[in-house]
Amino acid sequence: MTIVAESFWLWQFLGRLHPLIVHFPVGLLCVALVLEVISWFRKSTELRAGINAMLWIGTISAILAAGLGLVLVNQEDYAGKGVLVHQWSGLATMVLAILTVIALRSGRVNLYRSLLILTVVGVSVAGHYGALLTHGEDYISSVLPFGDQPNVANSPANNAMFASLNTSKQLTAKQVQELNLEIRSILAHNCYSCHSATKTKGELRLDSKALIMKGGKHGAILKAGHPEDSEIIRRITLPADDKEAMPTKGKRLTENEVALLSLWIKAGAPWPSGAEKSIYRVAALEPRLPILPAATVDINNPIDRLVNVYFHKNKIEWKSVVDDRTYMRRVYLDIIGLLPTPAKIQAFEADTRPDKREALVKELLSRNGDYAQHWITFWNDALRNDYSGTGYITGGRFDITQWLYASLKKNKPYNWFVRELISPTKESSGFIKGIKWRGTINSSQRTEMQAAQNVAQVLLGLNLKCASCHDSFISDWKLADAYAFANVFADTTLEINRCDKPTGKMAGRQVLFKELGQISVDAPTEKRLRELADFLVQPKDGRLYRTLVNRIWAQLMGRGIVEPVDAMDNEPWSQDLLDWLAYDFVQNGYDIKKLIYTITTSKTYQLPSVGVKDADLVMAPTYVFEGMVRRRLTAEQFADAVSLAFNPIYQDTSIVKMLPKTIQKEIAFPRASLVKNDPFLTALGRPNRETVSTSRTSQANLLQALELTNGTTFNEALKRGAEQWKAKYPSSDLLVKELYRKSLGRDPKPKEMIVAQKIVGVQPSVEGIEDLVWAISLHPEFQLIY
Known part of the structure; x- marks a missing residue:
C-alpha cells in the first residue's frame, strides 16, 4: 500500500x-x-x-x-x-x-x-x-546464543590472510576465494538492511559485484588497491556519533571485519570473473576414482588405507580397536537399532574365528525386517514421511510408509529408490507432492517449490530455500534457478516471486546441473519427472552418490566426511575417501547394505569413539577426524532398548497394521520407528517431519530430562515392567544380574550390585525395581554408543 x-x-x-x-x-x-x-x-x-x-x-x-x-x-x-x-x-x-x-x-x-x-x-x-x-533481518537473532552470527575473527580465512596483510605477500587463489566468502558475509550481515534490493539508500546496493563497483548517488565507494582512499573504509571507521558513519544503526563492524574489507580492497577488490558462482566452493559433479594407497598387513580395507594417509598427514596414531562387547553393541544399534541379547554377546566373545566381526555384520544385514524397521527412521526424517500431522486430515499430504518399508526390506538399489521417489508410483508419490498447507502461504512453500527444495536437499545435499525467495547470498544459486527447477514439477509455469512479491517474469524448466541433461520443456509433467529421474541417477552424477555415502557415513560415524550433510559444496576432511566411497558404491550396484558392510568392517569404524566437549567443534572447519564421534541413542533406539531390556514402551500397533500382513508377522514388538510421534519421542529428538530433517542433535537437554523424570509414557512402561519383573524374579540378586545383562550386556560390578540391591530391597518392590531401571536407563553406558 x-x-x-x-x-x-x-x-x-x-x-x-x-x-x-x-x-x-x-x-x-x-x-x-x-x-x-x-x-x-x-x-x-x-x-x-x-x-x-x-x-x-x-x-x-x-x-x-x-x-x-x-x-x-x-x-x-x-x-x-x-x-x-x-x-x-x-x-x-x-x-x-x-x-x-x-x-x-x-x-x-x-x-x-x-x-x-x-x-x-x-x-x-x-x-x-x-x-x-x-x-536488519538479524536484529533479534544476531544477539541470541543460537543466532546466525558470522564468526569472522576466528575463521580460518581470517587467520590465513592477516599474515599476508602484514607481509604484503600476494594472496593465493584459495585465500582469494575465502576472502570473497568473508566479504560477502560481512556485507550481508551489516549492510544489506539498507543497501540491497529490499531497501536501496543513497542508490547504493552491495549485493553484487557490478553494483558495488558502480557505487551510489555520491559516486564510487572504493578504489581498488587503495583502502585508505576508499569511501566505504572511511565511513565504517568514523566515530559512531558521526552523521556519515556506517552502518547508521545497529552494531558497528569489528576491527577484524574492517581489516578484512581493507585487505580485500588492498588486494584489488578481487572478484572472480564471469559468474558470481565461483565466489563459493563448488564441488565437482563428475565421479572420481582416486588411487588407493598400498595395503599393509593390518591395513587392507580401502577405507583404512585412505584414512591411514590422512592420519599420517595429521600426525595421528592408530589406536587399538574396541573390544568384542563394545563392537557388537555398536553394530547392533547401527544396523538394526536393537541391543544384542546376553546370549549373543556371550557366544560372540567366545568365538575364536578371525573373521567373526565380518560374519556378524553379514548376519545383521541379512535380518531384513529388523534392518527395515531401524533404517525407516532415517528415511522418514529425510523424506518427510510421518504417520500423522499436518495435511493428513485434509488430504493435503500422503504417506509413503508401505513403499519405503518394502524398499528397505528388499534393499532396493539406490538408483531405483531415487527413481521411484522422483518419478513416483502411487505408493511413493508423497515425497514430491509435499504438504498442501491450509490457508494462504508464501510462494516459496507451494508444493512445486517444496518438491524442488526437498529433492535438492535430500538427494543432492543442496540448500535451495534461500534461493526460493531471493538470490542466495550464501551460495551460488539464484531465484531463477530455483523456479526453473520447481517448474519441472509444476503442471503450469510458475511466475517468479521475489520475497513473495510477483515480478512478472516466468522461469523456464531446467535441471539444477545442466551437465546432466535438458528437460523437455513442453512435455507432460509425468514425462518430465521420468526425464529428471533418469538424469539424476546417471553414474556420471557423482553429486547424488557422494551425498548418499556421506549421509550413511555420518549416520554410522557421528559426523559426515562433509558437514553439514546438506552442504555438499563444503570441503570434506578427505576428498579421496568421499570420492572412493561414492565410486565404489556405484560399481557395487548402488547397494546400501554393501556400503554399510564396507564401513562397519573397517578398522576405522572399530576405533574407540571420540568424545567432544563442545558440539560446535564437530562442525568446525578445523575439525580433524580421529574416529567415530561418541553419540547418544536416538529416540527410537532408546525406546527400543528399554523395550527389549525391560518392558515394551509402546502397545500401539496401528502403524504395523498399515503394513502388508506378510510384514506384520515378522514384527516382534511395536518398534518406536513404527508408532506415531508423542511427547516422549519428541523430547528425545524425533522431529515432526513437516520439514526435511537430515540430522539430529546428540546433545542432552532439559526437555529430555523432564520427560525421562516425569513423562507419562516412560513411567507407565517402567511400572508395568516392574510388576512383571517382581513376579518373575523374587530374588533381588538374580533380578539385578539379569537386568544388567539385558541392558548393558554384562554382569554388575560388586559396588553396582550393592547399590542396586539397596534400591530394589531384599524382597524386590515395584517402586524399587522402577528406580533401578530408571537409573540404568540414564547411565551413559546405556544412553551412548561408544
Whole structure:
C-alpha cells in the first residue's frame, strides 16, 4: 500500500518523524495496559484518569504514525514482504486503538480490555518488523546464543590472510576465494538492511559485484588497491556519533571485519570473473576414482588405507580397536537399532574365528525386517514421511510408509529408490507432492517449490530455500534457478516471486546441473519427472552418490566426511575417501547394505569413539577426524532398548497394521520407528517431519530430562515392567544380574550390585525395581554408543 508523495523536503522531513511518533504510542499503550491490569486486581478507580489520557494520546499518536509511515515508505526506497507486514500491522494497530477508545467510552469493559490487549500485540508486531527494517533481518537473532552470527575473527580465512596483510605477500587463489566468502558475509550481515534490493539508500546496493563497483548517488565507494582512499573504509571507521558513519544503526563492524574489507580492497577488490558462482566452493559433479594407497598387513580395507594417509598427514596414531562387547553393541544399534541379547554377546566373545566381526555384520544385514524397521527412521526424517500431522486430515499430504518399508526390506538399489521417489508410483508419490498447507502461504512453500527444495536437499545435499525467495547470498544459486527447477514439477509455469512479491517474469524448466541433461520443456509433467529421474541417477552424477555415502557415513560415524550433510559444496576432511566411497558404491550396484558392510568392517569404524566437549567443534572447519564421534541413542533406539531390556514402551500397533500382513508377522514388538510421534519421542529428538530433517542433535537437554523424570509414557512402561519383573524374579540378586545383562550386556560390578540391591530391597518392590531401571536407563553406558 503506497501513496504518491513528491520528494519535496517537507515530505521527507515529515516522513522521518515516523520513528519518533511511533515510539510514543508504543510506550503509552503498553503502560496503559500495565496500569489496567493493576486496576483489575486493586479494584480501584484512582488510575482511571491516567489510563484514559494515555489511551487518547496513544491512539492519536498511532494515527499520526500510520500516516507518516505511508509517507516515509515512498521516500526511503523500502520494499519487500517485511515492509508490507509492518505497514498492515501498523494500520491494524491504529484501528484497534480507535476501537479500544470507542469501547471504553461506551462502557463495554470486557470488550475494551480485550481490544487493549490486541492493540498492544499489534504494537509489538509492528514494532518488531519496524526494527527488522531499520536494523536488519538479524536484529533479534544476531544477539541470541543460537543466532546466525558470522564468526569472522576466528575463521580460518581470517587467520590465513592477516599474515599476508602484514607481509604484503600476494594472496593465493584459495585465500582469494575465502576472502570473497568473508566479504560477502560481512556485507550481508551489516549492510544489506539498507543497501540491497529490499531497501536501496543513497542508490547504493552491495549485493553484487557490478553494483558495488558502480557505487551510489555520491559516486564510487572504493578504489581498488587503495583502502585508505576508499569511501566505504572511511565511513565504517568514523566515530559512531558521526552523521556519515556506517552502518547508521545497529552494531558497528569489528576491527577484524574492517581489516578484512581493507585487505580485500588492498588486494584489488578481487572478484572472480564471469559468474558470481565461483565466489563459493563448488564441488565437482563428475565421479572420481582416486588411487588407493598400498595395503599393509593390518591395513587392507580401502577405507583404512585412505584414512591411514590422512592420519599420517595429521600426525595421528592408530589406536587399538574396541573390544568384542563394545563392537557388537555398536553394530547392533547401527544396523538394526536393537541391543544384542546376553546370549549373543556371550557366544560372540567366545568365538575364536578371525573373521567373526565380518560374519556378524553379514548376519545383521541379512535380518531384513529388523534392518527395515531401524533404517525407516532415517528415511522418514529425510523424506518427510510421518504417520500423522499436518495435511493428513485434509488430504493435503500422503504417506509413503508401505513403499519405503518394502524398499528397505528388499534393499532396493539406490538408483531405483531415487527413481521411484522422483518419478513416483502411487505408493511413493508423497515425497514430491509435499504438504498442501491450509490457508494462504508464501510462494516459496507451494508444493512445486517444496518438491524442488526437498529433492535438492535430500538427494543432492543442496540448500535451495534461500534461493526460493531471493538470490542466495550464501551460495551460488539464484531465484531463477530455483523456479526453473520447481517448474519441472509444476503442471503450469510458475511466475517468479521475489520475497513473495510477483515480478512478472516466468522461469523456464531446467535441471539444477545442466551437465546432466535438458528437460523437455513442453512435455507432460509425468514425462518430465521420468526425464529428471533418469538424469539424476546417471553414474556420471557423482553429486547424488557422494551425498548418499556421506549421509550413511555420518549416520554410522557421528559426523559426515562433509558437514553439514546438506552442504555438499563444503570441503570434506578427505576428498579421496568421499570420492572412493561414492565410486565404489556405484560399481557395487548402488547397494546400501554393501556400503554399510564396507564401513562397519573397517578398522576405522572399530576405533574407540571420540568424545567432544563442545558440539560446535564437530562442525568446525578445523575439525580433524580421529574416529567415530561418541553419540547418544536416538529416540527410537532408546525406546527400543528399554523395550527389549525391560518392558515394551509402546502397545500401539496401528502403524504395523498399515503394513502388508506378510510384514506384520515378522514384527516382534511395536518398534518406536513404527508408532506415531508423542511427547516422549519428541523430547528425545524425533522431529515432526513437516520439514526435511537430515540430522539430529546428540546433545542432552532439559526437555529430555523432564520427560525421562516425569513423562507419562516412560513411567507407565517402567511400572508395568516392574510388576512383571517382581513376579518373575523374587530374588533381588538374580533380578539385578539379569537386568544388567539385558541392558548393558554384562554382569554388575560388586559396588553396582550393592547399590542396586539397596534400591530394589531384599524382597524386590515395584517402586524399587522402577528406580533401578530408571537409573540404568540414564547411565551413559546405556544412553551412548561408544
